[in-house]
Amino acid sequence: MTPINFEQMIHDAPLPELICMVGLLQVRMLERLSQPAPVTPAPEDLLTVADVAKRLHMSAYRVYELVRQRKLKAEHLGKSVRVRPSALTEYVAKQGA
DSSP states (O other): OOOOOOOHHHHHSSSSHHHHHHHHHHHHHHHHHHOOOOOOOOOOOOEEEHHHHHHHSSHHHHHHHHHHSSSOOOETTTTTTEOHHHHHHHHHHHHHO
């Protein structure tokens, strides 16, 4: 299959066809823009170490230790440590077991 040479096609096309092509392109662009954006689920709000420490009634140092020991799953964002609420729930459930 040979590639389409759009420059040559535009150069050779009579004016009414060019106007029609531009109109079709505009319609297609408007159709795409008018479609609703795909819905993506909102990400969980990440908790700070201080938030986790308050919820678990322990020091921030202890929370960092739990993360370091991989007992509490956490996200490392640069120098910051954040914990997903689901990871905190999982940790608490394991402690009760």
